[in-house]
Amino acid sequence: MPALADNIFRALADPTRRAIFEELTRQGEQTVHALTRYAGVSQPAVSKHLIVLKRAKLVRHRREGRETHYRAQPDSLAPMVNWLDQYGAFWRERFDRLETLLERME
C-alpha cells in the first residue's frame, strides 16, 4: 500500500473534511469563502481542514487575486481501491489456509 494511503484515511476520517471533499467533487472548484459557508465552521477551521486534504493530495489549490480556489483530486483515492483489492486477496488466501486446516482436522 502506498504510504499516501495513511494520509488519505486520516484526512477522510473527519466528517467535516469529508463533507468539504465531497462538496468539491460535486461542485467543482470552490473558493475558501464558499467552502466556509458550506461547511458551517470558521474560516480558519476550513483552512486547517484544507491543509490536511492537501497533504493527502485530495485537493489542489490556486490563488487568484485575494482568493484561493480549491478543487478535488479524486484520482488520489486510488490507494483506497488498492486497499480493498488487498482485502479481497487477504480473505481468499485465508480461505485457502482454512481449507488446509480443515483437511488436517479430520
Next chain:
Amino acid sequence: MSDPKECPRSLVIERVFSHTQEKLWRALTESTLLAQWMMNNDFELEVGKKFQFRAEPQPNWNGVVDCEVILVDPIERLSYNWGTGGAESGLQWVVAFTLTPTMGGTHVRMEQSGFGPNQIAAYNGANYGWNKMLGGLERVLGEVS
C-alpha cells in the same frame, strides 16, 4: 447513488468447503484453530468480548486488528467488529460469517462491510474518472463469485 452496483459497500467472499458445518464452526471459533488460518488471536466466543488479531507489522499497519464479538448464533452465524489503526484513525468494519449446510459440505459466506461512504468518501460520484477505480472494485467483487 443508492444502486448497490454503483456503490458496493461490502466485500463478499464465498466458498463451499467439503466439511461439516460443525467443523467449520470450530475452525472459526476456537482460538487455536483460528490462529492456524487467520492470525494469532485471543478470541473468545462471547458477545461483547473484545479481542485482537495480531500479524507481522507492515509499513502502513502495526499488525493489530481490534475486534469485538457482536453476534454469535451457533453454528450458523458469527460476526465481529474489525478495526485497524487504533481508535484515532477509526477504520472500522464488520466481518460476518454465515455457514449454510449444502450437499456434501458447507457454504461459507464472509462479508466485510463498511467500505461505504464513511470510509471511502464520495467514490460513488462517478464523474471524475473514478470509473477506473470502480472497475477495480468490480474486479475484486467479481473474482469472489
